[in-house]
Amino acid sequence: MKKYFKPAVFSIVLSVAITIAHAQQQDNVTNNRNTPQWVSDKGYWVIESNIKTPKSAIVYFYNNDNQLVYKEAIVGVKLNTRRAKTKIKLTKAMENAVWAYNQKQPLKDKEQVVAFLFR
Secondary structure, three states: OHHHHHHHHHHHHHHHHHHHHHHHHHHHHHHHHOOOOOOOOOEEEEEEEOOOOOOEEEEEEEEOOOOEEEEEEEEOOOOOOOOHHHHHHHHHHHHHHHHHHHOOOOOOHHHOHHHHHOO
């Protein structure tokens, strides 16, 4: 019994170590795959709207430092934020606004970056 004890303990420890290493690799791979396409590393956007007026909204774009980069009022378009296509368009507009802000060329409220994307 004693001569089988050391190899058994060694094989159990080795199998646990391999399982943990494999599980960590799988976790890193699935985290990269589960990131939605509309998530950006440059900033984020927020929509302010009202139930009584669904075809008007204000879209705010922020950079990663939580600074307001651009703000635009949208009138005449209902933004369906459940659609992936809408989220992707908003993310593209946000990335353009953050890029312009970083280049010291802030966009004016009347340039209608977001409204252009939804025509």
